[in-house]
Amino acid sequence: MGDPKKMKKHYESPKKPLERSRLEEERKIVTEYGIRRKKEIRRLETIIRDLRRRARTLIATKDEKESKILIEKVIKMGLLAKSNPVLEDILGIELKDILERRLQMLIVKKGLANTVLQARQFITHGHITVDGQKIISPNYIVTMAEESGIVFRPTSSLNATFKRVEKREDREKREAKEALEKKARETTDKKEAQLAEIVDEEAIKEVESDIV
Structure with a gap:
């Protein structure tokens, strides 16, 4: 046995x-x-x-x-x-x-x-x-x-x-994602500003045409 x-x-x-x-x-x-x-x-x-x-x-x-x-x-x-x-x-x-x-x-x-x-x-x-x-x-x-x-x-x-330590690859991915989001926001803001300028120019032209 x-x-x-x-x-x-x-x-x-x-x-x-x-x-x-x-x-x-x-x-x-x-x-x-x-x-x-x-x-x-x-x-x-x-x-x-x-x-x-x-x-x-x-x-x-x-x-x-x-x-x-x-x-x-x-x-x-x-x-x-x-x-x-x-x-x-x-x-x-x-x-x-x-x-x-x-x-x-x-x-x-x-x-x-x-x-x-x-x-x-x-x-x-x-x-x-x-x-x-x-x-x-x-x-x-x-x-x-x-x-x-x-x-x-x-x-x-x-x-x-316990606190989790962010891994290097995770941090790099997060930072890359944040950079892309920031760039997208800046691009959106720039387009909105350009659109606002165009609208303002058209409004000015309409006012000038009414005066004439």
């Missing part, structure tokens, strides 16, 4: 964990997605591997009922965005697709954290709830239905103290 105190491993280890290309790719993922432990990546890879394995089996057996259930499950996970997906689309799911569905990443996208590392800290310290349930795992996969329910815990001090 095994040692009850020893937790069961819920992921598969790669066949070549020390392969140079794999190590470089994992280093990029760790930096971009704020991952602390390689086993977090392993668990996500295992989820994708299981989905692909199940899809290949259903493609071979042509079980329509089970195929529909699997496709609906993957859609709910937010891993298939295209309309009318088929089993073959599941085979094309990549690691990046599921990394983007992690709670840690979605918190940053929703503006509840300024960086992925800050998002991880907020989660592990118990500041985040999903549909009213406190989640302390940054690797938690958020379903499409749960995404709108990601908020700070009602009793969290961050509700009053």
